[in-house]
Each structure stands twice: as C-alpha cells, then as structure tokens.
Amino acid sequence: MSEHPITRAVRTRVERTNEMEHSSPLFLTSSFCFDNAEDMRAAFADETDDNIYSRFSNPSVQEFIDKVCALEGAEAGFATASGMSAIFSTFMTLLSAGDHMISFNAIFGSTHTIITKYLPKWGITHDYLAVDQVESLKTLIKPTTKLIYLETPTNPGLDVVDMQRVVDIAHEHGVIVVVDNCFATPIFQRPIEFGADLVIHSATKWIDGQGRTLGGVIVGKPSLIKDIYTFCRSSGPALSPFNAWVLSKSLETLEVRMERHAQSALTVAQALEGHEKVSWVKYPHLKSHPNYEIAKRQMSSGGGVVCFEVKGGIESGRNFLNALKLFSMTANLGDARSIASHPASTTHAKLSEAERQQVNITPGLIRLSIGLEKVDDLIADVVQALEKA
Incomplete structure (x- = not known):
C-alpha cells in the first residue's frame, strides 16, 4: 500500500x-x-x-x-x-x-x-x-x-x-x-x-x-x-x-496547524485590503499579488505570513505595533501565537536603506505571522491598532 x-x-x-x-x-x-x-x-x-x-x-x-x-x-x-x-x-x-x-x-x-x-x-x-x-x-x-x-x-x-x-x-x-x-x-x-x-x-x-x-x-x-x-x-x-x-x-501536527494558519492569514489579508490606512497588502494567494499565478502553481496554499505597509512611514509603523494588544512583538515567526514585526528596524536593519528599498522593505512595512487564535479576534486587534497608527 x-x-x-x-x-x-x-x-x-x-x-x-x-x-x-x-x-x-x-x-x-x-x-x-x-x-x-x-x-x-x-x-x-x-x-x-x-x-x-x-x-x-x-x-x-x-x-x-x-x-x-x-x-x-x-x-x-x-x-x-x-x-x-x-x-x-x-x-x-x-x-x-x-x-x-x-x-x-x-x-x-x-x-x-x-x-x-x-x-x-x-x-x-x-x-x-x-x-x-x-x-x-x-x-x-x-x-x-x-x-x-x-x-x-x-x-x-x-x-x-x-x-x-x-x-x-x-x-x-x-x-x-x-x-x-x-x-x-x-x-x-x-x-x-x-x-x-x-x-x-x-x-x-x-x-x-x-x-x-x-x-x-x-x-x-x-x-x-x-x-x-x-x-x-x-x-x-x-x-x-x-x-x-x-x-x-x-x-505530526504540521498539516493541521498549517491549514489553520493559512486560512486565517488569507482572511486577515483580505480584511486589510482597502483599509484607508494601508498602502498595500501582500499574501501569495491574494489575487492582487504580482506573482499570484506562479504562487498558485507552486503552492497549494499561501502560508501563514501576511505583510502590508502602514501609511505614514516608520512612525506610523511603530504606533501600529505599540497599539497591538493580542499580537506579540518578538524576533520569530511560525508560532501558535500571532506575531507582528517591523523588518526595517529589526531583521533587516543591517541592510542599507538602498538595499531595503531594492527588496521593497519600506519604513512602514509590517510582517504578521498569523497564529492559531480565532481570526475575528486577530482582525479586531489589527483594525484597532491601525486606527491609532
């Protein structure tokens, strides 16, 4: 068999x-x-x-x-x-x-x-x-x-x-x-x-x-x-x-966890699209992703990470992070608990400004690792934080 x-x-x-x-x-x-x-x-x-x-x-x-x-x-x-x-x-x-x-x-x-x-x-x-x-x-x-x-x-x-x-x-x-x-x-x-x-x-x-x-x-x-x-x-x-x-x-639990992460991540990405304080949203299985067709061909789902740009640059990005109540701020991703990070000042801080711009790491870029909490709670937290960004 x-x-x-x-x-x-x-x-x-x-x-x-x-x-x-x-x-x-x-x-x-x-x-x-x-x-x-x-x-x-x-x-x-x-x-x-x-x-x-x-x-x-x-x-x-x-x-x-x-x-x-x-x-x-x-x-x-x-x-x-x-x-x-x-x-x-x-x-x-x-x-x-x-x-x-x-x-x-x-x-x-x-x-x-x-x-x-x-x-x-x-x-x-x-x-x-x-x-x-x-x-x-x-x-x-x-x-x-x-x-x-x-x-x-x-x-x-x-x-x-x-x-x-x-x-x-x-x-x-x-x-x-x-x-x-x-x-x-x-x-x-x-x-x-x-x-x-x-x-x-x-x-x-x-x-x-x-x-x-x-x-x-x-x-x-x-x-x-x-x-x-x-x-x-x-x-x-x-x-x-x-x-x-x-x-x-x-x-042994990777499949069931990833299915939940990805389902919630897509829902969060869709909720962010069109928000007045968001310049753009990226998620591989969003139709607005520039390589959506390649992503659909290569990936059976879009994964558990969403990134987007808060309007207003680095100050608005920091205000957004500081206003979050559910999301953790930590140097990791892929956790059961949702995580928010600011790559320009953390994981990619050692790159020059020119190098960051080349790969679209803008001052207001936020990376969300979507966890296993109820997705409605995550969206509510993101929305209230955007209002204070």
Whole structure:
C-alpha cells in the first residue's frame, strides 16, 4: 500500500525499546557503546550505519530527518542546530575559494550577511538579482558559478520566485539549486518536485510551531547531503537529540496547524485590503499579488505570513505595533501565537536603506505571522491598532 507523505511522517519513528512504548523514546546520550573492538572499528570505518557519537548521528535526530524527507519527497538529509547553521553549512560545503554563487536579493538578513561579509573572506563571490528578473540568470551564470540560492516566498516581503524556471536555467549550466522553504513548509510547497537539488528549513519556525526550540534541516540529493554530513560531522553544528525529539513530535501536527494558519492569514489579508490606512497588502494567494499565478502553481496554499505597509512611514509603523494588544512583538515567526514585526528596524536593519528599498522593505512595512487564535479576534486587534497608527 502506498502511503501519503503526511501519513509516513506521522508514523515514522525509531525502533521501540523492550518497553514497547507508543511515543518515540528520547536518546539523550552523547555517545554509543559497542559489543566488541571489531564492531567499533567497522563503525568508524563507515562500514556500518551504527551510531557512534551524537554529533554525527542520533536515533532521535534521524527520526526527525526521516520525517522531513518523507514530507519533502527527499532521499536524504542532515539536521543542524538552527536554520542559519543549515544555510552556512550548505554554503561552506558546496563552495570553495574562487567559486561564484547567485542569490535573489530578497532574502533573510542573516543570510545576506553571510553572503556579503563572510563568504568573500574565502574568495567566494556572488551576484544578486531581483525576484522578477529570473531570465537574467542566464547572463549572470559564469564558469565558476556553483550554486543558486533562493527563498520563496521571500522574507519578509512575500515575493514569489518561479522555481521551475530557475531550475531549468541552472541545470542547463550544471549549477546546484538550493531553496529555503521555511515560509511555505512542505505542506504547501515541495521544491524537489520542481527540480531543486536541496531544500533548507529553519525548523525553529512553523515546523516547531510553538516558539519552543531551535533547529534546522537540509534535505535533498544523497550525494550532496553526504558532503554536507562530512562537513558538519567535523565542524559540529549538530541538532541536539532533545530538540530533535520536540521537532519530530511537532511534525505530526504540521498539516493541521498549517491549514489553520493559512486560512486565517488569507482572511486577515483580505480584511486589510482597502483599509484607508494601508498602502498595500501582500499574501501569495491574494489575487492582487504580482506573482499570484506562479504562487498558485507552486503552492497549494499561501502560508501563514501576511505583510502590508502602514501609511505614514516608520512612525506610523511603530504606533501600529505599540497599539497591538493580542499580537506579540518578538524576533520569530511560525508560532501558535500571532506575531507582528517591523523588518526595517529589526531583521533587516543591517541592510542599507538602498538595499531595503531594492527588496521593497519600506519604513512602514509590517510582517504578521498569523497564529492559531480565532481570526475575528486577530482582525479586531489589527483594525484597532491601525486606527491609532
């Protein structure tokens, strides 16, 4: 019987112990024992799949990886301590001195910092292009180009990149495509189905879903994951077994949570459209989104994030945030509790004003991560805060 990926993710678990427990056990151990010297030698020689040390592998961590692979349609993966360690480890594994990479300029602020400040220290160069200039990839690819990196939808502006076109152009030139799928989650979007070579998640966000813990994961082609594993085994950005156990349990409810998040997010976005104090609203499955048709093709739903611009600039934006009563102001998204943030002064503050303008991070831009509260209460809170903006 062929099982749905969500069914496989719910039922995937490590082997039971002699106690035959229903919930997966937690393997809080730094190392693993062997019956004899020969078994230990074989494990260190990579002749077996035995666990050696939890920096390398751990049953609780592997269960989490296997579930993400099931959801994304991936063959292999590796889990890291955070989403940013997943991104950095991928870059460090796949890029060498003299290599060139391409990224769309609408990316998370910390990723931008790695690309522009740290990769150049190792002689790795880059080019940026706008999300609506996919065809320009052809002119930017060089003989030294090894990797194309993108987010879709983007953080925080919710731009949508045509993954199929990116993959087609990249693979014509033998270039690896890496997609950050954090905002959509594998419930609404599976980049591997469009040909992406690797998919990255900050599991801290929607995968955890309750703002409890940190984690990251990379899934995709086994040959690439093997290289990433080798780098991470030595450099050490491993996901802790406890965090993996928490995240693995979270995956069992990811679909039902994301459906509620997305339904509420669309309702909030529709309520904001046309409000006299709002300049514009962006949500991938709003018909007014500039890439609505691409979003409908790539995503089965629009996700749980809404962004909009408050009229009046940075002062009105701050007034709006300060007037909110239900929404939390915190440096996160993907929580059961709704969150409001001001990207220009927080997550993307290290970008120059010109760089922010290029990716439409305006002074009055507000990013809402829609939680699991009743949507009528959320809309009422947003409306009363707008009146005071």
